[in-house]
Every structure is written in C-alpha cells, then in structure tokens.
Amino acid sequence: xxxxxxxxxxxxxxxxxxxxxxxxxxxxxxxxxxxxxxxxxxxxxxxxxxxxxxxxxxxxxxxxxxxxxxxxxxxxxxxxxxxxxxxxxxxxxxxxxxxxxxxxxxxxxxxxxxxxxxxxxxxxxxxxxxxxxxxxxxxxxxxxxxxxxxxxxxxxxxxxxxxxxxxxxxxxxxxxxxxxxxxxxxxxxxxxxxxxxxxxxxxxxxxxxxxxxxxxxxxxxxx
Amino acid sequence: xxxxxxxxxxxxxxxxxxxxxxxxxxxxxxxxxxxxxxxxxxxxxxxxxxxxxxxxxxxxxxxxxxxxxxxxxxxxxxxxxxxxxxxxxxxxxxxxxxxxxxxxxxxxxxxxxxxxxxxxxxxxxxxxxxxxxxxxxxxxxxxxxxxxxxxxxxxxxxxxxxxxxxxxxxxxxxxxxxxxxxxxxxxxxxxxxxxxxxxxxxxxxxxxxxxxxxxxxxxxxxxxxxxxxxxxxxxxxxxxxxxxxxxxxxxxxxxxxxxxxxxxxxxxxxxxxxxxxxxxxxxxxxxxxxxxxxxxxxxxxxxxxxxxxxxxxxxxxxxxxxxxxxxxxxxxxxxxxxxxxxxxxxxxxxxxxxxxxxxxxxxxxx
Numbered sequence: 001x002x003x004x005x006x007x008x009x010x011x012x013x014x015x016x017x018x019x020x021x022x023x024x025x026x027x028x029x030x031x032x033x034x035x036x037x038x039x040x041x042x043x044x045x046x047x048x049x050x051x052x053x054x055x056x057x058x059x060x061x062x063x064x065x066x067x068x069x070x071x072x073x074x075x076x077x078x079x080x081x082x083x084x085x086x087x088x089x090x091x092x093x094x095x096x097x098x099x100x101x102x103x104x105x106x107x108x109x110x111x112x113x114x115x116x117x118x119x120x121x122x123x124x125x126x127x128x129x130x131x132x133x134x135x136x137x138x139x140x141x142x143x144x145x146x147x148x149x150x151x152x153x154x155x156x157x158x159x160x161x162x163x164x165x166x167x168x169x170x171x172x173x174x175x176x177x178x179x180x181x182x183x184x185x186x187x188x189x190x191x192x193x194x195x196x197x198x199x200x201x202x203x204x205x206x207x208x209x210x211x212x213x214x215x216x217x218x219x220x221x222x223x
Numbered sequence: 224x225x226x227x228x229x230x231x232x233x234x235x236x237x238x239x240x241x242x243x244x245x246x247x248x249x250x251x252x253x254x255x256x257x258x259x260x261x262x263x264x265x266x267x268x269x270x271x272x273x274x275x276x277x278x279x280x281x282x283x284x285x286x287x288x289x290x291x292x293x294x295x296x297x298x299x300x301x302x303x304x305x306x307x308x309x310x311x312x313x314x315x316x317x318x319x320x321x322x323x324x325x326x327x328x329x330x331x332x333x334x335x336x337x338x339x340x341x342x343x344x345x346x347x348x349x350x351x352x353x354x355x356x357x358x359x360x361x362x363x364x365x366x367x368x369x370x371x372x373x374x375x376x377x378x379x380x381x382x383x384x385x386x387x388x389x390x391x392x393x394x395x396x397x398x399x400x401x402x403x404x405x406x407x408x409x410x411x412x413x414x415x416x417x418x419x420x421x422x423x424x425x426x427x428x429x430x431x432x433x434x435x436x437x438x439x440x441x442x443x444x445x446x447x448x449x450x451x452x453x454x455x456x457x458x459x460x461x462x463x464x465x466x467x468x469x470x471x472x473x474x475x476x477x478x479x480x481x482x483x484x485x486x487x488x489x490x491x492x493x494x495x496x497x498x499x500x501x502x503x504x505x506x507x508x509x510x511x512x513x514x515x516x517x518x519x520x521x522x523x524x525x526x527x528x529x530x531x532x533x534x535x536x537x538x539x540x541x542x543x544x545x546x547x548x549x550x551x552x553x554x555x556x557x558x559x560x561x562x563x564x565x566x567x568x569x570x571x572x573x574x575x576x577x578x579x580x581x582x583x584x585x586x587x588x589x
Contacts, residue, residue: 121315131330140316
C-alpha cells in the first residue's frame with residue numbers, strides 16, 4: 001500500500017497557505033487596486049517576482065533568511081524554540097511568498113473591475129469603507145476570490161523547487177507529493193510515482209472543471 | 224430637526240481645470256447647478272458629498288465643518304448626511320430592488336415617520352418592482368429605485384447629479400413628475416446638477432450658473448432665466464422666461480384654460496387638473512415670442528399681451544437680437560432678427576404687443 005502521508009501533508013500545506021494568503025493578499029490587492037501612490041509599480045513588481053524567478057533562487061534566499069544563523073531565523077528560534085528551515089511552518093511561509101502573485105493578481109483585477117463606483121454609492125448610503133468592502137466588494141468579487149483561492153491552492157500543491165530548497169524531504173514535516181514523486185523516481189519505484197502523479201493530474205483536472213463550471217453558471221454582473 | 228444650510232468657499236485645481244466657487248445655498252427648496260458640460264458642476268457636487276476634496280477653502284453644513292483646508296478637516300462621505308443620486312444609478316446588481324432599499328434602510332440614522340419605508344415606496348410607486356432584479360429594470364425604473372434608496376437613508380441634503388441625463392425624452396417625461404413630487408413631499412433641500420433648462424425650469428427654485436469652473440450668477444430661477452446678459456450660458460435655442468399665473472376658468476367646450484398673468488389673459492389647452500384660482504408656472508421661450516407695434520388682426524395666434532420694451536441686446540456677429548419686455552411685474556423675452564428690430568425701429572420704452580406662439584405649462588407652483 002502506498003504511503004498517503006505526503007498527500008495529507010500537501011493538502012494541509014495548500015489549505016493553510018491559501019488561508020494565510022486570503023488574509024494577507026486581500027488588503028494588499030485592495031491597496032494596489034486603489035492607490036495612486038508612486039511606489040505602486042515597485043510593490044506590484046515585488047509581488048510578481050515569484051512568477052519569473054526560478055524557484056531555486058527564491059528557495060535559496062528563503063533558506064538564507066530562515067536559517068537560525070540569520071537575524072530573522074535566529075529571532076524565530078528564540079521565540080518558538082524551533083528552526084524554520086526544514087520545518088512545516090517554514091514551508092508554509094515559503095509557500096505564501098511563492099504563491100503570492102496567484103492570490104494578489106486575480107483579486108486586484110476583480111477589485112479594479114468593481115471599481116470605486118459601488119464604494120462611493122455605499123458611502124452615500126452611510127456605509128463605512130469596511131462595511132462597503134464586506135457587503136459589496138466581496139460579493140461582487142466572488143469570482144475573483146474563487147479564482148485566486150483555487151490558483152493559490154493548486155500552485156502550492158504543484159510547488160517543488162522551493163520546498164526542496166527550504167524544506168528538504170522529511171516525512172510528516174516537509175515531504176509533500178512532488179518531493180515524494182521525485183524520490184520514487186530516483187529510487188526507480190515507478191509504480192508509486194505513477195499513482196501519485198496520475199492522482200495529482202486527476203485532482204487538478206477536477207478542480208479546474210469545477211471552477212469553470214461555477215464561473216459559467218454565475219456570470220459576473222458588472223453594472 | 225434644526226434647519227441647516229450649506230455654505231462653501233472652495234478652490235481646486237486638478238489636471239489643468241480650476242474650480243472656484245463661493246456660495247451660500249438656500250436652506251430649503253431645489254437649487255439647480257446649471258452650466259454647460261465641463262463647467263465643473265459634477266466636481267462641485269462630488270466635493271460637497273465628500274468623494275473629492277478641494278485644494279483650498281471650506282465646506283460647511285450649518286455649524287458642522289465638512290471640509291476645511293486650513294484646519295485640515297475632512298468629514299468622510301459616509302458621515303455626511305447627504306443623499307447622492309448618480310447619473311448611472313449605481314444600484315447594486317447583486318441585490319434585488321428590495322435588497323437595495325434595505326441596504327440603505329439598515330444604515331439610516333435616527334427615526335422619522337416622514338421617511339418611512341411605506342411612504343417612500345408609495346411616493347415612487349415601487350410596490351410592483353420590489354422583487355425584480357436590477358438588471359431587468361428600465362432606465363426610468365432604475366432612477367426611481369435609486370431615488371427611493373437615497374431617501375431611505377433619511378438624508379438632510381439631497382445631491383442629484385444629472386439623474387435624468389441618460390434617459391430619452393419619453394422616460395424623462397415619465398420620471399420628472401415623480402422627482403418633483405418626491406422633492407416636495409420629503410421637503411429636503413436639494414442641489415440638482417443639470418445642463419437642461421427645461422428640467423431646471425420644472426424642478427428648481429434657485430439656480431447657480433456655473434461656467435468654466437466659476438460661478439456666474441445665483442438667484443431665483445425666474446430672474447436668472449430672464450437675464451439677457453446670461454445668454455451665452457443659458458443658451459439661445461432654449462432661452463426663455465418662467466412666469467407665474469393663476470387659473471381663471473376652464474372652457475370645457477373648446478377645451479381651453481384661461482390664465483391670468485398680471486391682469487392680462489393667456490389662453491391655453493385645457494389643464495383640467497389645476498383648479499381655478501390655483502397658481503401655475505409657465506415657461507415661454509424667447510423664440511416663441513413675436514412683436515407687433517399695432518394690435519394685429521386676422522391672426523391665428525390667440526395670445527397677444529401688451530407690454531413695454533425694456534432692453535434690446537443685439538448680437539455682434541449673428542443675425543438675432545434679444546428683447547426684454549415688461550408685462551407688469553413679470554418679464555417676457557423675445558428673440559427677433561436684427562433686421563426686424565431695424566425695420567420696426569424698436570427702442571426701449573416703446574409700447575408693443577407680444578405675440579406668443581406657444582407656452583409650456585410646467586405645473587402647479589408653490
């Protein structure tokens with residue numbers, strides 16, 4: 001029987017990463033969609049960097065920053081007692097940074113589509129900006145939230161280079177599906193490599209079909 | 224509820240366009256902000272609402288300071304008791320009609336019987352629309368829902384930004400009476416931005432004329448409309464006066480209504496919904512008035528008023544001349560060719576007969 005540990009670990013990683021990204025990415029995307037600040041292009045570029053960088057570059061610097069000998073890594077050890085490198089927590093942090101553009105960009109587009117108009121209308125109806133955000137912008141950007149969440153989730157499941165650099169291959173801690181497949185292939189265990197790979201393809205296909213079906217049934221109303 | 228009025232003195236300069244307005248607005252009634260496109264009307268309204276900030280000056284609502292550059296004060300839009308009606312309605316498309324109304328109702332401040340849910344629904348005739356989706360509403364219906372939604376917040380000042388500009392003439396004619404009735408019934412001071420003279424003649428009590436970001440004139444609508452020097456702003460084709468008359472009697476056989484205007488009688492098609500002795504607002508365009516020196520005979524025109532020529536303004540390059548005629552307290556405007564003025568040797572002080580080709584009857588006034 002194949003070891004399903006990497007599967008559960010991967011799902012847990014992807015879920016936690018997506019949740020963290022919703023919390024971090026939403027205000028960032030809202031700010032990017034509305035700001036007239038001069039540093040906006042710089043922030044946009046930083047957000048998009050993970051799209052263009054080889055995962056090994058990102059992984060290398062994350063490794064350097066998280067290392068217990070670095071200021072950040074050392075600070076983490078001093079408050080939690082554990083090192084970030086080669087740990088599940090470190091993997092979550094790395095995944096959040098690695099998948100950031102997949103959350104921020106669809107949300108930013110969705111927020112730009114909604115625009116300022118409904119927020120102004122809400123303000124004229126005595127709704128505070130936060131009130132207007134949750135009662136209008138979020139429902140009107142539902143598709144953007146779905147797309148962003150699914151893309152972030154799927155992208156986290158598919159990551160390999162960053163995990164290898166930051167997390168290594170520790171069962172139950174950092175041994176996610178992509179690492180497990182790599183190891184199975186290295187050890188010429190093609191049967192298990194097939195099972196995991198085919199499973200991942202089927203899963204990804206199903207998720208995407210669900211999204212496109214949902215998007216077709218709920219056409220966006222922009223008015 | 225204490226009566227508060229809006230006063231402002233603002234300057235702003237964005238993208239090469241400068242806006243400079245100092246004005247004390249009336250505490251009641253409808254004040255039109257009138258001017259050609261690009262004169263800064265909407266920008267001014269958005270600053271009053273709090274969507275935009277001027278560079279300098281202040282905006283005050285009674286004692287409340289909404290904006291003050293010197294004190295670095297800015298009350299955010301959602302804390303100003305303004306209702307804002309947008310040209311594009313901005314109804315929330317993910318909610319139904321009643322969902323939109325409830326959104327506003329839940330956030331309304333204070334209690335008011337006058338602005339009860341039922342009263343607003345009834346005033347705008349919305350009962351049949353409550354369950355409809357926003358996307359299925361016509362332009363006129365959307366604007367009625369938008370007005371109702373604004374009223375649900377119990378605003379103390381209503382800001383209307385060309386709410387009818389996107390509608391065709393027929394739809395406009397359908398919704399204007401609703402708008403007028405609602406403005407009267409709920410009796411909130413309103414600022415009404417428009418570039419249509421007909422609309423403001425129908426709805427407004429006062430007018431602020433705005434051109435190129437500067438206030439040109441302010442006053443009661445009738446006195447602004449009869450000023451010849453504002454020609455360039457009020458436009459030539461639609462230029463005319465607003466007069467107040469009193470219904471004398473109805474002639475049901477010939478389907479006519481006789482109206483008293485400063486002791487003279489005007490005859491017009493039957494207006495059976497206005498009772499005798501009631502007041503009536505009438506708009507007479509300058510282009511619909513002709514002049515005769517002797518009482519004309521054998522003419523089909525029924526309305527001939529005696530008056531005295533007050534003022535003649537000749538166009539410098541065009542073919543026309545504008546005339547102001549005294550009818551008693553009221554004034555009439557006429558538009559002739561310069562050739563006619565020369566031929567008839569017209570000059571101020573002369574007694575003339577004004578031939579009125581058509582009158583539009585706006586409504587009961589007062």
